[in-house]
Amino acid sequence: MTDIPENLIREIGAQVGIRDRNEAEEFVTGKSPEDTKNKTERLSDIEISIQTDPNISTETQAAINTTADFARETSLAFQDHMHELMDGYSNSRKSDALNPRIISKMKEKGYDLPRFEIKQGEAAQKFAKENDLGWWQPAENSVMLIFNLPAPLARFWYRGGTDSWGELSVDIPSENIEWGHFYRETMPVIWESLGQEECEGDLNFYRINDVGQHKPNKYYYVWEVSNRNY
16 A cells, blocks of 8 residues: 555644544645555456356356456556656646646546456447447457547547657647547557567457547457467
8 A cells, every 4th residue: 555654644644633544644645545545456446348148158258357357457557657647748748738627537537547348249249240340250259358548538539649659640739638649658558468468468369440440439449359278
């Protein structure tokens, strides 16, 4: 949680008239209780939508479990980087467009997290058919993993970020938030996480949607995922 001894936190809290333990820790460390959660607690807070057929095989369930773990770990890494970018945005851009109130609202609404869904069987086939991916035929015991950006990034990915990468971005006035900056700076987290999993983990990924084929309200990447141990 924190390297500062518990008794010191309480002592300092008492000196300044704070009795609540969490408020005292926030005063001493400068971090909110949310910031001081350990990794296990934070992972457990991340919800991954999962839709499967009834009575699935043990092998398929294992693939779902491992894929969900990957999605949570990746979400956490994405969130950490997103927080770093948000905290440094005003200084790096010399702009007050992304003020503390907006940052707080973004965290409250989950706009600091990517959106992952796992679908299998009928739910996966339905999603593929409805989103121009109907040619896809899953391998045995594989699952579909859907990744999408946080809503503001998915909608306004092209606004700003011209100093990062991507020729399709456009410059915007300093009083507007450069969502494209966050989009371009967070996407490497996804690629790195996937690459590490394929090299060192238990999952194989096969991309279903084509390069440049995205639906902002539905998906950014869609993969077929299988557990190489089965």
